[in-house]
Amino acid sequence: MKGKEIMGIKIKSHTFMFLTLSASSLVASLFFSSLFKEWLIFYLSAPFAVSLFFLMLLNREGNGIVLKIVYSCNPKILLMVLSVLCMTLVLAVPTFEVSMLEWMKTPPLSLVRYISALFLTSFLPGYLILKSVDRKGGIRGCAAIVLCYLLSLFLSFLAGFLILLSSNSVSVLGSPVIVVINLILLAVYYFTSRKVDEYRSLTLNSFELGIILPVFVEIILGSLIVMLSNMPLTSGDMRRHYGFALQFSQRFPIYAGKIIAYPGGYLFHVYLAVVFSLSGIPPALAEQGLYLISFMPILAFYSAMKAWFPEKEEKTPIVATFLSILLGFGGLYALYLRYMQPAFSVTQLLSIATYKTYDIYMRIILLPDIVAPICNIGLPVLLMLLYFLRKDTCSYTKKAIVPILIALGWLGHIAESIIFIFILLVYTLFFRQSRGGRFGPHVMLGLFLVAMVDLIAPAQIYLRSVKEEFSTPFFTSLSLSMLITVIEVIEDKLMVNFSMNIKNFTLKRLETVWRFGRWILLYAYIFSFIVWLAVEKNFNLWEWGGYSSVPFFVFPLRFGAVGLLAVT
Template structure:
């Protein structure tokens, strides 16, 4: 007789484990003499509580119903109040020594500026485009954010084309656009949301936001690394295009800097402080990840996969455990020394994964959210008009803001079209082509080109390669739709059969391949230094398990 042992996550474990988690954070806070660890442990413990409760299957559901009229009553006054704040609160003069030196009204104006440039215009535009109300929930927030960045950057681009400076004209222009979009705004109905799932996602975002705020406050007025570089470029673009000898110098994607320039104009406080305050938007990649995973797994029996994956995604690697080990063997080290050593020994903690940004930069504020939302639309069965309108904008924004992510998506789209595409009559290739054409139009009307050509190349290889691949994808989609040819059927069936056989033994090989780098790292740990291996540009293979941490170990087991 077979005996089955089932581990059930009941209420006792759901209560006990978060208490233990909080106790561990309290212990680490006292051990490292850093109270912020305890403050971060409070929302993380609550996240653990709701995560364990979510695993406990229950028929009892508590739903929150938010009516469309409620959203209208909240959003329209928020828009008007934000506009009045920007107009009535005078700009702050001088350079504040610390964040406490900035007066509360100026902080309110700064936050209002972020809302007017980073969310509200995109939300209004989304509701105007998506008349079928096919995009709902978390995806609405991320797409609204990305559309707002595109609108704000385009406004800055057009202002510079007219010969004016962003700092002198952007305020009036952006406020007028917000008012215009509000007048044609269509209200969207919000569907029921499971109460427990909402709380879990809320505390995941709260954990990410609190940790980002700690970094923001401790590195005031501006974090080092790339942020001063982006600040300098934004200040240049606030006045005019930096054209020298017929070229934009530096030849770097500039839409993020146009967005920053417009935000500086509205905020009324020092540009460095404004850029630093964008740490509060660090939860956007997490929301984008949740939306993409939810859409790709929405047909599965267990629809909690997106929440579980998002909750686990905020976990650190094993760098923290190594730092704890260092504290035990070197009790005299300060927390700054411990963080520094643990970082260059484990390649973790700083610049660890993309879902938890360390700085404000185009890759996290534009690139990654664009990539994840393109994956969302790739799977989303939405109205054709909505997809035709939004996907080209996302492609254009991603390319004009950072370039790399649209290229990655185009390669993913090619593989998807060849092997996994099921629907007919809904081609994605033309949307990508239209987005690239938008990039070409913007680059051609600019006073100098960096997207179609560069200082070293007459023609940009990444752009024209991506355009060629998007054309190839379009041709494949047309052949599949018109001739009813499915390139993937035979290959997919053959691959699945082979994978079933290979997986019986391959999973043990995968586990070995994951543990082996640990052994290598232990062998070289004493003399290993990240900077001697080339820094962040050269990643040794044996540190990946350390960076993936418990999530990676869980995935391979």
């Protein structure tokens, strides 16, 4: 391949082109930073430009540079030392008891204790459970990180829930109970895990690392900026969750025979109460600090994409993850405002563009701007259930983890578990292969766990609704899971796929419909954009009803470039 000689270094032409485009994006970010007089634009664009360079390199044939690192260590010893250190910090460092308004006075040692508390409540228990059930090491990488986090959430909730059932306070017993649980799990892990090899290897794909790492860094930086800009506690739903968590720190908030809890469930608030008890800093700051783990949805999304696309299409998950963080056309309107009103500050531009385009404020949930059950529990659970639906892993691992994920999702944020059950029904009818592993019993077991938790609680909110004797969503989901189980048994016993003729006919029809239907979608996309330009002369979408009524031509604005790529 032809190359260009630059300062005596031979660079291939396609590499030179990719470097040029990446540099151009950096120059563009510098221009917009100068235009808006806001250098955060450049700081956040730099990782994105780096990932753009690696994304373009993916068009080359081959997998790129693979780095294989061989190292010698005993992970058991390292884990033991780190765990004991975190437990010591949580128990020994005194609590920093000041007003949350004095958050800038928080000493560094208290921050270290808070990080240790997050490790003990949001990672270590799940890691030890995962290593115990996944003996063959079939779950690795990003999926393992997300599962460690979700399993830890469930175990921390159970600890706090049992403390409340014993009529004790989570704020008093939370720390010793979590420490004891981690010690027990560490002992089980130490004596039951297999002997590790003296030498281990770590394989890194340079292209994959070049895409995912900058996106990951950008999400972390954005979350930290949001966290620090809204100290000591972000307004809105986060303050409601804060209030609920404070109540669950002392007792079950029962009034008139009913638990007063968030409509989506109280698992998240019990978990927050446990974090508060270990954090050693004001509870509001402890909740605000959960922005540090706001990257879980994007890791779960990437893991699900890797499971659903075969190895021959391994570039697709990387590209999908890269595109998933893009926004719509709200930024274009901000540029228009800047051109028309040069005196506007960045705050004014974002404020106007936010409420007039529905874009910047209502951004994609993979980039959470608040700490909430849907971001911290619902979406990661849904994506990891989709991961297990396609992941070829040990049957015992699925039997142990999937019911916990179903229970976690239902107790924390119900909607995503219901969505998954409907997806599972469609998958079982049309895409499941005979003897492909049964998923229905795992879902039923997860719902039974939900029922057990709700029945032993002082009052029920999951099995019965406020106006009904029985909860329609719960019993409908239970009935669907039973139906899915029956279909799976029929497929496996008869060794035929359920409705084979219907399945083949439907798939062929879908392929034909998509071949022509995508042009209709493209037309609808462009037509909606033209309608927006023609109708919204003052760019005020709130005239159409605000949150209660969103006109059809707004959705292309929300989907932005990602939507355009999807329909083409």
